[in-house]
Amino acid sequence: MIRRIFKRRNKRIYGHIISLGCNCEVSFQFFLKYNFVESSLFAWSYIGKCSKLVFALKNMDMLSTKGFTKEFPMYVDNATSIAFHSKNSKDCTEQELLDELNGRIIYLRDKFRKTTTDGKKNLYIYKYPSKDFSSEKAVDDIKELYGTLTELVKNDFDLLIISEKQNKINLESMENVFIRYVNFYTPDNKVTSKPYDKKHYNKIFSEFKPGFKLEKKKRFKFEDTGDK
Secondary structure, three states, X not given: OEEOOOOOOOOOXXXXXXXOOOOOHHHHHHHHHHOOXXXXXXOOEEOOOHHHHHHHHHOXXXXXXXXXXXXXXXXXXXXXXXXXXXXXXXXOOHHXXXXXXXXXXXXXXXXXXXXXXXXXXXXXXXXXOOOOOXXXXXXXXXXXXXXXXXXXXXXXXXXXXXXXXOOOOOXXXXXXXXXXXXXXXXXXXXXXXXXXXXXXXXXXXXXXXXXXXXXXXOOOHHHHOXXX
């Protein structure tokens, strides 16, 4: 159930806030700010390169069609090279975990498509990777990503790019593209472990807000680590 909670005085309030990766840090930091996070296709995945995300967006029907390769603690989708978290359960067999993951990806893929035509103004967030950073390459990637979303999304939407402050992205002004910076990223395999730059993520998510609140119906595994 969705309950409306924010008055629409700030123009940057959205019907859905959708993380596009490149890993789980954005979703985790959003959860710390609002105590909920909306399930979406790439919210709890590791992508690494923007080109992989663009390929997946253009070929969503390929997701999960070629099986998965286990790379603890995740499973890599062989069709797109994107890694997804499996269900956190010690009582499941390997096949049960794969079946659950496959079903979840298909469900979230269909949900992703539905949000592109739901009549709401939505926000897509991409955390730009720091590895082998090049501002020129980042600009090209962001333009390609925005162009891909423009082809897919029929609603009005914004694209928010998050980058480390040391990696300045010299993108000319684009009406629906925003770039914001954090001081540092957490390591890819420790996105829920302190220290993390909660201060700057708080600032970002105070500017780019959800226009809804979700009832939290489950606990995430990171909630048992003391890092909330």
